[in-house]
Amino acid sequence: MVVRKRSSRDIRSESRLDVLHALLSAGESNRNELARATGLSLATVATVVSELLAEGLVEEAGLSASGVGRPTTTLRIHGGRGLIAGIDVAETYVSAHVFDAALEEVGTADLTLDEHETSAEYVVDAIVRALDAAVASTGLDRSRLLGVGVALPGLVQRGTGAISVVVPRWSWRAHDLIDQLRARVGLPLVVENPLKAIATAELWLGTGRGTSSMIIINLGTGVGAGIALEGTVLRGATNSAGEWGHSLLVYEGRGCRCGRRGCVEAYVGAPGILQTLREIAPDHPAADPNLQQRDVIAALAAALDSATPDQAVVETIDRTTRYLGAAIADLVAIINPEVVMLTGWTTWALGEHLLPGAHSVIRTQSPNGAASDLTVGISTVRGNSTAIGMATVAFERFLGDVGLVTSRAPLSL
Numbered sequence: 433m434v435v436r437k438r439s440s441r442d443i444r445s446e447s448r449l450d451v452l453h454a455l456l457s458a459g460e461s462n463r464n465e466l467a468r469a470t471g472l473s474l475a476t477v478a479t480v481v482s483e484l485l486a487e488g489l490v491e492e493a494g495l496s497a498s499g500v501g502r503p504t505t506t507l508r509i510h511g512g513r514g515l516i517a518g519i520d521v522a523e524t525y526v527s528a529h530v531f532d533a534a535l536e537e538v539g540t541a542d543l544t545l546d547e548h549e550t551s552a553e554y555v556v557d558a559i560v561r562a563l564d565a566a567v568a569s570t571g572l573d574r575s576r577l578l579g580v581g582v583a584l585p586g587l588v589q590r591g592t593g594a595i596s597v598v599v600p601r602w603s604w605r606a607h608d609l610i611d612q613l614r615a616r617v618g619l620p621l622v623v624e625n626p627l628k629a630i631a632t633a634e635l636w637l638g639t640g641r642g643t644s645s646m647i648i649i650n651l652g653t654g655v656g657a658g659i660a661l662e663g664t665v666l667r668g669a670t671n672s673a674g675e676w677g678h679s680l681l682v683y684e685g686r687g688c689r690c691g692r693r694g695c696v697e698a699y700v701g702a703p704g705i706l707q708t709l710r711e712i713a714p715d716h717p718a719a720d721p722n723l724q725q726r727d728v729i730a731a732l733a734a735a736l737d738s739a740t741p742d743q744a745v746v747e748t749i750d751r752t753t754r755y756l757g758a759a760i761a762d763l764v765a766i767i768n769p770e771v772v773m774l775t776g777w778t779t780w781a782l783g784e785h786l787l788p789g790a791h792s793v794i795r796t797q798s799p800n801g802a803a804s805d806l807t808v809g810i811s812t813v814r815g816n817s818t819a820i821g822m823a824t825v826a827f828e829r830f831l832g833d834v835g836l837v838t839s840r841a842p843l844s845l
Contacts, residue, residue, distance in 0.1 A: 631658025757793025
């Protein structure tokens, strides 16, 4: 394997990202504070700030007095530089979100997809309609868009110069959708897997900013892991890294929608949690297979918070915490991260009930020392973290297009 050496251009690129991250975190800062926050020299920060000011990405916010010496100029991200769109496409919905250049959300639109309509034309039309509606909700012109990021469900892979998308319920080929999407959107476009998107969101806006190694676990209908090492999202040879939900938890266990048996997802994905409830109490009202997953998960959370907790629900969550903790312990053994964060709609509903037990299992089942300093928590990046992540991926694409970033590799179209 050939390992590419980091050039001086790559180092400058990383310095610009470090300064942008620090400014996003602080809201407003000055050059001295940015140097302390990033560990860069004051001369390097001054050069980077000059470049970002010239591109219009950073603006002067005024003067601040520190109490000693001359007032210093404060800086902030220039949100008015343009708009970035992040779009979360699932098998049952499209959620489009528009952000300014400071990654503040300024518009949104959601569309429900008919899960029985699976043609590329239908999905592309829904994406474009959601994008147009989200932009219209901002009251700003579409020409202000600097780029669009689209997260597609399933595996978004690359190889030999091509991109493929593998979604079990969609039968069309990736290039059918991508060709149509590129023509309809007419703007710089990136596509990515939701796991890479949530990892990017955590790196830019969450706990990942201050860590060198991080795993972000997404819990929903499906489950997966976004992994970041040394501040960079781990993609793998074909962009398939992070499919932890389809790693083995129970040999010859439950059937998984991927076709294998015993996958992590079959136990800690929302359908897996409901399967556990059915095994414990087949006649439980929440075990009705005709109920919507989100409604059932919300009902489980409400039952746990009631004055007289439902014992079947308590046992369901107890088993789920053991499954989740054991599965994460395997990841910890392989990656040895500093931080593990949970995100996703199941996390928002059940995270405070799942986290303590799962963390205990992680500590006891991880190899000696691997979890001794591990931080496990719930992500502070709220809202649609997939859409937020896609907006940041599209923002990175824009930074590359204007020559400020060279070391990132989103799947650009």
